[in-house]
Amino acid sequence: MRVLIAPDSFSGTLTATEAAETIAAGWRDHAPHDELTVLPLSDGGPGFLEVVHGALGGDLVSVSVSDPLGRTVPGAFLLRDEGGRRTAYVEAAQACGLHLLEEGEQDPAVTSTYGVGELLAAAVDAGATRIVVGLGGSGTNDGGAGALAALGAGDAYALGRGGVALAALTDDDLAGLEQVRQRFGEIELVLACDVDIALLGFHGASASYAAGKGATPEVAQQLEAALGHFTDVASRVVQVSTDLLSGEARRLEREPGAGADGGLGFGLMLLGGRYRSGVGTVLETVGFDRLLSTQHLLLTGEGTFDWQSLRGKVVAGVAALALEHAVPTVVVAGQCSIGRRETMAHGISGTYAVARSPDEVLTALADPVGTLRSLARRVAVTWSV
Structure with a gap:
């Protein structure tokens, strides 16, 4: 058998x-x-890098990044030459994963995705023109604001203090976002997400997953309001692409995957990231369909x-x-x-x-x-x- x-x-x-x-x-x-x-296998969360490396090989590049509370932890990304392009595979959970926090430290009101931005910056500096980011298993709920801060999108203090602090965000705090978007304009950014939820609403990031990261119902409501304010500020600061059917600007917070990893999906969509099923990405990478046909x-x-x-x-x-x-x-x-x-x-x-x-x-x-x-x-x- x-x-x-x-x-x-x-x-x-x-x-x-x-x-x-x-x-x-x-x-x-x-x-x-x-x-x-x-x-x-992996759905984009913890283990994503190990699974992809096992299937594809390539060079693991070691880096030091910030964990959700700003402490230095070891990280890595996978670098491969594929079809004439240099592709980097990044596992967001290495920098913002819930597993990096002790039970008493789990608090999505203050945890940050800053380290994910550091991973992305290292991949870009290594010459990657295509970056596949595995999203899943985070201990954060900051809409990707921390990651944007690490990439130079704005005030690190305002963006990097966790989700609740985003309620006080001003347009000036995202003054560098357009420049970062231009930097990523020539980079294909693939978001291999473990969930397909939107950022806001009853089935969004805060309502669905904040409690599992240590938030009380009251904090989850604060996070929802803060992320809503963050999207308003971001929409004023940058002009995203136009929806081909309606002719109106895309509402990225409503896109599938925008709520992945506590809204990290949304933050990376501001840089041109496109949603893709995390498990679908992994299954294609490891040749699952071919293996399954003989079992x-x-x-x-x-x-x-x-x-x-x-x-x-x-x-x-x-x-x-x-x-x-x-x-x-x-x-x-x-x-x-x-x-x-x-x-x-x-x-x-x-x-x-x-x-x-x-x-x-x-x-x-x-x-x-x-x-x-x-x-x-x-x-x-x-x-x-």
């Missing part, structure tokens, strides 16, 4: 590579003669399989392609909160959770490798033939 093992990371416990290898080990415990293909079973997974998993995440992306190839999809996850009717509608044949109770969650966190390996072994008992 040929099994393709292609999970995302199990956030906070295992990288995608670690998760894939652990699942494979558990499967082999029961079915050692099955032919396994291990393929770690009997697809085994995927992530830390928490919930409603967000069905909106641009790895599980939904691979399950859709598996359905086209008539390959059954099985999901293994730390926790599952989606019913069978919903999973079947997305072509998923089975779901299995490491933890189904609070006590089991604690056990899984204490031994993520052992518990996931044990689950994979039980799945193999059911599915290996």
